Amino acid sequence: MYGLEIQNLAVDFGKFKMNATVNIRRGCITGLIGRNGAGKSTLIKTIMRQQDALSGKILYDGKPFKGNEVEILNKIACVFDIPHFNTQLKPKSLFKLCKSIYPQFDAELYERLMKKFNLPSDVRVNKFSFGMQRKYCLILALCQKPDILLLDEPTSGVDPYDRNNVVELIQEFMMDESHTVLFSTHITEDLDRIADYIVIMQDGVITLDEEKESICENYRLIQCAELTDELKKEAVGIQKSMFGYTVLTKNKQISGEGLQVKVPTVEELFVHTLGNEVSDSANGRYMNGSFGANFGADSDDPFNL
């Protein structure tokens, strides 16, 4: 059963077009990763009806938005990339406001989380640091008691100690198996830690949507000093450094002298698959490599090496 079913959700900004199809599983944490400008925030805002879509379909726990607005907007909460409220207010005023807007707003949880994150109640939110604002946005979202939580880079700018707290809070939220989380982030360590599914977005299109354990298991990261023809042929992504090359491949059988093979982390998967350019940090050159062209495609020298 899906918490969110998104089918051919299309947005057109002229230079940027999105057409996303993805199902966010209920009871799971889905990590959404992609480069800047891939459309992650646009997707989240469109799901939250803060951005109009041209066409497509979204079902929230199997229900369409029209006719179920009250239920859906009560039970879906979001941490956007910027605060979605008047930051000139103090938390104590925002608390009263949110209580009047969301009847099931949890005052006790609010007090607990404000103490946990050590946030002041009588200082205007626009005086908070960036990290403090992110934490406060998360507090408001959690206290709404949602079933579906959409997080657009919630740990961005948050110090490592509180980032750990945020991740634990998400895990605590997921102790209820009917809850759903969609977590967009560039901090892939967090996804390594808690995500069940990984969704990769590139140029407005979902290019991967699989269970985290299996996609990492399906790939191998090979470190080598020199690039052989076999490696070039089997490569999905290549990174060059002054120490040699790291090659991401789906071929789990590749081995040899001088090759170090391991299962990639989410970050390594992200770095090797999402760039149109493969960085050559030693020479300052860029070698062309396209995720779409090389993902399973045959090519003699897809990276022009």
Add this chain to the structure above:
Amino acid sequence: MKNIKSPTLWGYIRCCFTENAYNQGNRSYVLQDNCAAIFSGMFYIFLVGSFGQEAMPLLMPFLWIMVMALSIMILQIQRKPSLYNLMPMRTGKKMVYFFISLLFMTVVASVIIAAVMIVFAIILAIILAIATGQWILVAEETAASGIFPCAESYGLVIFIALIALGSVLIIAFIKRRLLRDTLMFLPPLVIFAALEIFTDLTGVSRRLLYVELGASPFCWILLTVTGVVGGICIIAGIVRFVLYLRTKDY
């Protein structure tokens, strides 16, 4: 999902007030709101001048505030994440609450603005009394009318109105948002408080002044300019509001 209740009318109004403050200070709001205020004030003067109806002195600020409240409430609805946009409420109910809130805001704001105008007028009157030395006149007029002293001529009023209009433009382009927010409502206040103060300085009655002013080219120019600018913004805002309230089927 469980059947959850939507916010009450008070919750809606509360949200509108904070979202209002959130969006105030935007340059276009300064221009549009002040044009709406000046337009409604001049329209009132025109009505008085044309039909001699001065029986409803509160109509002028009421008209002004209503137009301004409408424009603020419509234009503050933007297609970006906000508590207002995320409020769990059916579209039809939101529209009904919108109009109820508009009336509520109009009444409350009318009282506040009228009070501010009165205080402002009294301060100006005191300054004038000090300048002209006519303390007794001020006291008598204030006692008799409750508020305002005498005016020199409506030429002075027009001069003040032009200064206020110019200040609208200046305020709109002030970069410091807090300062812009604070000064935003001053221009129309200046015009109409000054109008009230100066109507009687020469013994010219307010009604007579309105008749002359309402028939003057100045009035027509001001009505046209502010009506066009304010009207376009309000119509655009209404269209945007209607489109916004339409529940997209996706």
